[in-house]
Amino acid sequence: MTLTRSGGIAGGAETVTVEPDGRWTATGRTGTARTGQLSPADLDRLRALAGSAPSGGGPGRPDVRCADTYTYRLTIDANTVEWADCPSGPQPPAAASALADLLLRAGALR
Template identity: 35%
Template sequence: MAETLPAGNRSAIRAVPARMTFLGTAVRHAAAVGALALLTAACAPTGGPDPASSASPGGWFSPGAATVSVHRTGGFAGVDDRITVTPAGAWTATDRARTSKSGELTISEREQLQTLAADPRLNTEATRPTTPTKCADAFQYTVTVDRTGGNGTVTVSFAECPGDENLPATAAAIATLVTGATGS
């Protein structure tokens, strides 16, 4: 095999047969896969209980174990919507005329909802001091989270008014997710 040296000030680069390049690439890939397997095994749980699946002293509860209800009233047209979502993601919505509809959250929506429902900040929001809303015709929300397994029921009420102080961010996120996902 004849090698051609490049012209100019550049250093010479040896030509490498294609089969050697392929072999070198295959060896590097195998080493990377092996390293990834070792890293994955080192980071895997050791068989004890999953910390996310049980209550901790900090109050964090397992996602996937709450029934969530959102009651929305008020607004210019005078709505009265009630939406209930089971831990499995099945929902039922009833409007002011008592017309019902039902459906199911996507897996992503259900996971987001259960994570929000398990958030310990919700307990703090339920006990926050409230003041009258500064908005006329604002939607009033009551978000109820019934955590299974003896972890209690939490209810947070608030008005959807950007000018109000001390708005409950977690409860508002639940209301937004549920009403958006159900089209209510």
């Protein structure tokens, strides 16, 4: 699974890749890589959410009318969904948003 978050006030992109065993590698805006391990509870939650994630497609291209928002791209196997933190744009599937929140909370993306 790979999650990329880009944009925001500072711009740039951050990417985190999570292995099936919960090990993650994150690359920040500066290109610096960090590694970590999801807790057993977070790994269980990730697996449950990934199992209910959309199987292709998604809400479409993010709405670019909102300034200084983050844009997310979540890829699980061959399925990708993209969205932006913009209330006027398409909203992501609940599982995709919850996966991004889990990775943010776990510290994989800062």
